[in-house]
Amino acid sequence: MCEANVYMLDENGEKKLVMEAVDKIIPGTDEVFLENIFGERKTVKARIKEMALVDHKVLLQRVAAEENNAG
Amino acid sequence: MCEANVYMLDENGEKKLVMEAVDKIIPGTDEVFLENIFGERKTVKARIKEMALVDHKVLLQRVAAEENNAG
Known part of the structure; x- marks a missing residue:
């Protein structure tokens, strides 16, 4: 399976795992929707x-x- | 390998293949940079x-x- 792990890069340049095994990613204006294989x-x-x-x-x-x- | 095929949806709702076997995707403001496994x-x-x-x-x-x- 080809899902991905999604990480958030914070203001200090550190990566934190947001969700693993993500299948669907839908970007909005200021947000990103994630859905994983579970x-x-x-x-x-x-x-x-x-x-x-x-x-x-x-x-x-x-x-x-x-x-x-x-803007 | 877990690369993806990238399609463009045009004004008529039709999908056209932009690039296959894409590994890296970097979105900009009004553009998207793609790099494939080749x-x-x-x-x-x-x-x-x-x-x-x-x-x-x-x-x-x-x-x-x-x-x-x-915008």
Whole structure:
């Protein structure tokens, strides 16, 4: 199976696992919807920074409050 | 290997293959950078609409000229 682990990169440049075995990813304006192969769903305030599918890795970047207003 | 095929959804709702065997995907503001396992690279005027990793499918949506100015 080719699901990926999704990590969030925080302000300090540290990666934290958000969800593993993610199948579906749907980006919104300031958020990203995730669904994994177990049917778990999560929506996080972030945008996709980078995906490396062969490594099974998706990196998200947190959306800061100020950025939401910047248009 | 867990690379995906990347398709573009056009204004008529039709899917066209943009690149196959894509490993790296890096979204920008109005464009998406793609790199496949053969080292081919492409940047397309689009945003990510949906990803289904288990199906090896990434769907892009073309960014229309009007939308570029709306933000």
